[in-house]
Amino acid sequence: MSVVIVGGNDRMATRYQDICKSYRMKSKVFTQMPADFENKIGSPDLVIVFTGTCSHKMLGGVKKHTEKSGTPVRHLHSSSVSALKNLLSEYHR
Template sequence: MCAALIGGMDRLKQNYITSAKQKGFKLKVFTGKENKVSAMLGKADHVIIFTNQISHAAKIDIVKYTKAKNIPLHMYHSCGVSTLKNCLEKL
């Protein structure tokens, strides 16, 4: 299963990927500095947004994209590795 994470911290990017792999997920990580993230999502089964690390405009763009493509969206304010692990366990 493939998930996309938007937001988070650059220094934790590898930790996010490792944690997801341990849970059986392939994770695409976009730290929020990329332009037009929705164009780069590809075929993600789930999208996770860490809302405290991205702009409001980027969040709106992702929400519109996931609704149009009927992709489940999960939003969390915290951006820690434990938050990602808890989210993936629920999926």
Template sequence: MYEEYRNVCNKKGHKVKIYTQMPARFDKAIGYPDRIVLFTSTVSHKMIRTAIKEARKKNIPVIRCTNSSSSSLSNLLEQL
């Protein structure tokens, strides 16, 4: 799915960081993006909590999506 997500985002002209698993020091790896998209059915609860905590601290909008398909990501990007 990593490559599919990257391809969809590149076609739409978005620079992205994609995490399918929670890396060490994930809170530091997030940085200061324009938005965070969470596929809640795919990632761990701990990863979601960490991302939301950092988003609140840094005032970053969070978009949650239960469906993790590439077409769902494409639709989300269209809405932005």
């Protein structure tokens, strides 16, 4: 399973990836909006948006991409490790 995480804290990006790896999930983390953001998302199985630390422009890019692809999006108000672990445990196979 592949996951894209949008938002969160810059210093926590590698921690988010390590947590996803522990659940045997591939991940991409975007804490800042890169150029050509919508195309860099790719085709994940799930998009996780940390709404508290995500810009409106990034959220618009996620919305535009997921409307085209039909990828499920989960919004988390907290960008904490425990919130991410709780969400990933729901999708862990």
